[in-house]
Amino acid sequence: MRQLVHHVADSHLNAYVRHRLALTEDNPTIKPYDENLWAELADARSAPIESSLQMLEAMHERWVLSINVMEAAHFSRTLNHPDRGPMTLDLMLELYAWHGKHHVAHVTELRKREGW
Numbered sequence: 001m002r003q004l005v006h007h008v009a010d011s012h013l014n015a016y017v018r019h020r021l022a023l024t025e026d027n028p029t030i031k032p033y034d035e036n037l038w039a040e041l042a043d044a045r046s047a048p049i050e051s052s053l054q055m056l057e058a059m060h061e062r063w064v065l066s067i068n069v070m071e072a073a074h075f076s077r078t079l080n081h082p083d084r085g086p087m088t089l090d091l092m093l094e095l096y097a098w099h100g101k102h103h104v105a106h107v108t109e110l111r112k113r114e115g116w
Contacts, residue, residue, distance in 0.1 A: 001107060002044075004107060006049075006052045007035060008056065009056050009059075012059060013055070019066065019092065022078065022092070023089070028079050028080065029080040029081075030082075076088055076089070076090065
């Protein structure tokens with residue numbers, strides 16, 4: 001479960017940076033990363049879950065502040081993902097909203113199955 005929580009923090013950190021790039025640059029090409037290799041780094045295997053939860057909370061606070069002041073046109077701004085192609089901020093935000101819920105469901109099911 002530790003690596004799953006750290007994965008969500010890593011993923012949302014990258015998404016937050018991509019979001020900000022799309023707001024400040026014209027159709028930036030973002031850099032993909034190998035999430036499996038990130039999950040094998042020492043901090044992902046050993047850091048306390050709380051560190052990633054704190055990071056997620058603070059980052060999401062900033063991200064929501066940014067989203068709340070976006071004008072309608074900002075949601076149509078694009079970024080270019082080398083593997084997925086062009087994406088609007090609207091689509092990217094939809095994907096990451098799903099991503100967080102998806103992994104929360106994994107943790108919830110694991111807790112039920114393990115009796116935590």
